Amino acid sequence: MSDDIAQDTTVILRIHRFTPKPETKRTRRRPSSPFGNKSRNSNPFASSHPQRGIKGNRFTQDYTIQPRSGQTVLDCLLSIKRDYDPTLAFRYSCGHGVCGSDAVSINGTPTLLCTAKVEDYAKSQVQPSNAGNVDEGFRHTGNITGTAISDNSSASQVGNTEQAGDVNRIESHLPTIIEVAPLPGFPVLRDLIVDIDRMMEQIARLQPHLEADGKLAKTSDGKIDMFEYLQHPEELKRYELLSNCISCGICEGSCPVYAGGEAFVGPAALVATSRFVNDSRDRLTGERLEAIATDDGIIACQSVRACSRKCPRGIDVGEEMWQLTEQVKSHQV
Ligand code: SF4
Ligand code: FES
Known part of the structure; x- marks a missing residue:
């Protein structure tokens, strides 16, 4: 050329x-x-x-x-x-x-x-x-x-x-x-600046932090290791990718249901929930699933999967929504 x-x-x-x-x-x-x-x-x-x-x-x-x-x-x-x-x-x-x-x-x-x-x-x-x-x-x-x-x-x-x-x-x-x-x-x-307060508030309401189960890890000499909660690599794999979410809102902007967040908590907040639901150390799994089992929570997701296409962190957001739906159903049985 x-x-x-x-x-x-x-x-x-x-x-x-x-x-x-x-x-x-x-x-x-x-x-x-x-x-x-x-x-x-x-x-x-x-x-x-x-x-x-x-x-x-x-x-x-x-x-x-x-x-x-x-x-x-x-x-x-x-x-x-x-x-x-x-x-x-x-x-x-x-x-x-x-x-x-x-x-x-x-x-x-x-x-x-x-x-x-x-x-x-x-x-x-x-x-x-x-x-x-x-x-x-x-x-x-x-x-x-x-x-x-x-x-x-x-x-x-x-x-x-x-x-x-x-x-x-x-x-x-x-x-x-x-x-x-x-x-x-x-x-x-x-211009190109949007208000993300609503999204951040919705993420925060779903407690995006670890509530550990209290089983403390031990050091090699048998003492309690206050700074480490041991996990098997397989357990880490279940949520590692989800923890890379940067709350950019691209999945929400792609979602035809979100549209402002009045009727749907949105995929970004649900990805944050899924990250802790899938963490073996967290003790709030039941509460987290109950919190999103509402008309405005995961139930509002229509499985359009537009949210998956452009996640910059490679998260298959649509698949996560589907998995969460299944987890909520199993929890309710
Ligand atoms: S598009 Fe991906 S990184 Fe951005 S908020 Fe959604 S899940 Fe998180
Ligand atoms: S400027 Fe930070 S993600 Fe683009």
Whole structure:
């Protein structure tokens, strides 16, 4: 592939933006009525933070970039923010797929900004067999007609064409559009930043910590080892992968039932429960299974399995939901 093709490679990042209206005395939330949130008593997972109805200005903004090989969407957003548009708001921390703070929707698929390679998303749009279908099971919402360059009068040119390198794998002479939107199912606070308070509260309500059974391990000389609870490697295997969950919310954003968490505690909280249900040291297995055996708990799961497709930690979330359902049934017998 020649450098010419690489230098011609143009990608339009189409960002869904949201600017909240400043809060005034008039728009500020009144203290809630004691009779207002009726579902609170019947739904143990209902949040004490009611869904925010933030008003503001929604629009999409295009930024034209010439990405370097291996660049992630996060790299591009950082370049845009640093050099062209400091008002662009997004969240990230580790930059390496560990903290889970930068989940968004790219071309309709929930994913992490820091692990989403631009060339992968651009490439998937120019192959005829994939056109309009970025990932199986997800609807593509972007416009790939290539008209945006002329529409993009205020677009910023970023990137270094001299270092474009392997981006020629994108194989496109037309601008490719990559659409970046906030994570679905969560209230948007600003641009790509969503409010995850509800999800974190639901996880916390299910006691995501070990309640050990009190059988203390002994050291080699027979003394109680206060710092170790021994486990067979086979027992560790049952929950080890689950303990890698980073609470990114991608499974919740993929789940058609979660949609804000009013009617379903959501797969992230259930994965946290499953992690301890499967831990042989934990003594709350029965209580944990009873806590999720509600209409708003595991019973609300419809086994769509969209939650499994993009978990960045490789957890088969749909399978875990199924296993939990079976464990709840067995516990009830
Ligand atoms: S199970 Fe996977 S997708 Fe869901 S919150 Fe945990 S890491 Fe994210
Ligand atoms: S920035 Fe931490 S996971 Fe992406």
